[in-house]
Amino acid sequence: MPAADAPPTTLTPYLTQAHHHLWSLAEEFTARHVTPRVARMEAAPHRAERTLPRLMAKRGWFGVTLPTEYGGLAAGHVARTVLIHRLSLASAAAGTILQAHLIPAGALLHWGTTEQKTRWLRQVAEGVVLMTIAVTEPEAGGHIGGIETTAEPADGGWRITGEKAHIGNSHLAHLHVVVARTAPPHTRTPASQALTAFLVEADRKGVTISPPRTRLGLHGFTADPPPRLGLHGFTAGRLRLDRVHIPAANILGTIGEGMDVAQSSSILYGRPNLTAVSLGLHEALVSRTTAWLANRPRYGAHLADLPVVRDRLGTMQARLQHARVITYHAVHLLDRGLPCDSDLIAAKHTSHQLAADTARDAMELHGAHALDTHHDLPRLWRDIQHTYAPAGTGEVQRIHLAKTALNTGTVQWSARLAQTLARTRPSPDPAPA
Ligand SMILES: Cc1cc2nc3c(=O)[nH]c(=O)nc-3n(C[C@H](O)[C@H](O)[C@H](O)COP(=O)(O)OP(=O)(O)OC[C@H]3O[C@@H](n4cnc5c(N)ncnc54)[C@H](O)[C@@H]3O)c2cc1C
Structure with missing residues (x-):
């Protein structure tokens, strides 16, 4: 052991x-x-x-x-x-x-x-310069092609105006990757070529984070971001861009490659990252519930001794073991430079789903105690709700996965970017016995 x-x-x-x-x-x-x-x-x-x-x-x-x-x-x-x-x-x-x-x-x-x-x-x-990726907008969530933030040519560079929502680390970051529309709507440019990614420094004129950064201001009240359901301590606020001037040197990729920048980052980094967050929460849920069931007295023994409860705990453990394998297997393929977009997508989808199912079981197996806010369990349940939407909701993952099933998928980002991914590969050494 x-x-x-x-x-x-x-x-x-x-x-x-x-x-x-x-x-x-x-x-x-x-x-x-x-x-x-x-x-x-x-x-x-x-x-x-x-x-x-x-x-x-x-x-x-x-x-x-x-x-x-x-x-x-x-x-x-x-x-x-x-x-x-x-x-x-x-x-x-x-x-x-x-x-x-x-x-x-x-x-x-x-x-x-x-x-x-x-x-x-x-x-x-x-970590001296922390970054965000700012794709989502209040009216264009998973629909990247619906982005309304615009970038227009101005003074040898670009002028960006718009608003981004749910931007992770919004209140810590010094540099934002902002995806904006560079092809005006009337040109009928396909969405795959209508967007461009820009590197936007947080201190550029016209950039604001909303709600404002912490400041013990007048009247003694703070202007911190409002609390989210979970992930307390992590901020995901709005990024406003009011005619922000960006030099041409800050274009990330080339004009029209914004959707590629957003999608490749989401598949190669966002999905596996959220998969790992789900796995950490999943483990915490199983270990808290196991300890609870093993110690909660019932009929001269403990809840864990009741066959019906054991059966449920066994299901939770099976889900966790499954989640561990899919999480690590997908990034192992990435480290080996193998095409694995579909594995990264499926892992994100299923790791969240399995952990969310376990969270429901864990809450129910704790009875009314699960509802005490001082207990750890409500935190775990609240936090797992946050791994559904980012880097593709369940529906979005299943759309991708159906394309894999039908063999109508398009880009394999893991294969296309294999050369730069390879530079980040660890040198293999034998695992200890
Ligand atoms: C913790 C957290 C961190 C985040 N960090 C970032 C970040 O750093 N940067 C960033 O840009 N964004 C970030 N997001 C936002 C995230 O990417 C979006 O929430 C996600 O893209 C979904 O958008 P939406 O929430 O507006 O939902 P919508 O896209 O409006 O979707 C609402 C519902 O409709 C379904 N739906 C939408 N389109 C379709 C379709 N075509 N077919 C079937 N069903 C559909 C969805 O699956 C969902 O169930 C973060 C979100 C969270 C919760």
Whole structure:
């Protein structure tokens, strides 16, 4: 039997010695820094957690997938999953802070020019410059082609106007990847060529985050973001762009490639990241419920001794073991440079679904105690609601997966970007016996 905080043997085929080491570092970090902060983060749901990202930055984790030439750890995609998974076991908000930065960092790596990478990527890897990816809009959620934020040519560059919603790390970030419409609607340019991605510095004139950043202002009240249902400590606010002037040098990719930038980042980074958050929450749900059932007295024994309850716990454990395999298998394929878009998509879809089913069982098996807000369980239940929408809702994943089934899929981003993904691959070493 592995030690309680060691990787389960299910994961042995996917983990190198370097991954085992990172796993231990993540355990040590969460025990020392994350777990003690959870109650405080829950008690102040409107606050952006700032200390944890600073501490993660010191360990180089914001550059986990970035090449060493830019100051990254070049540890690969299984490694980033280890970090997000283990952080999320203690606090899904902490795991989400890390994952939200890794999506645009990947976009900059794959789509940035040498000049852009030289200018920003080292600071991005060090966590000195935190990033967001700003695609979603109030009226255009999963429908990227419906983006209304516009970028018009102006003064040798571009002028961007619009509003983005639910932007992860909005209150921490220094650099935003903003996807905007560059082809006017009347030109009838297909959506796949009508959008462009821009690197927008947070301190540019005309950029505001809403609700405003924390400021103990007049009348003593704070203007923090309003609390979300869960993920307390993680912020996902609105980004407003009011005629923001952007130099041509800040275009990420080429004009018309915005949808490719958004979709490749979502498939290669967003989906596996959210899969890992779901897995961390799933493990926490099973372990809390197991402890509860093993200790709750009933008929001279415990709830866990009742066959009906055992059957339910067995189902939860089966889901968890399934979720572990699909989560790590998909990023293992990515690290090996194999085409695996469909595996990344299916893993995100199913990992959330399995964890959400387990969350419902966990709540019911705790009876009325599940409803006490001081209990950990409502936090886990609330947090798992947050892994459904980002990086593609269930419906969006199933649309992609049906294309796989019908063999009508188009791009394989994992294959198309294999060369730059390969630079972030860890050197293989044998897994310990
Ligand atoms: C925790 C969190 C972090 C996030 N971080 C970011 C971020 O960093 N950057 C960013 O840009 N966005 C971010 N988002 C937003 C996220 O990407 C969107 O929520 C997602 O794209 C869905 O958009 P929507 O919520 O507006 O729902 P909608 O797209 O309006 O969908 C509503 C419902 O309709 C269904 N639906 C929509 N279209 C179809 C269709 N064609 N066929 C069938 N059903 C359909 C959906 O599946 C869903 O059930 C984040 C969201 C969350 C919860």
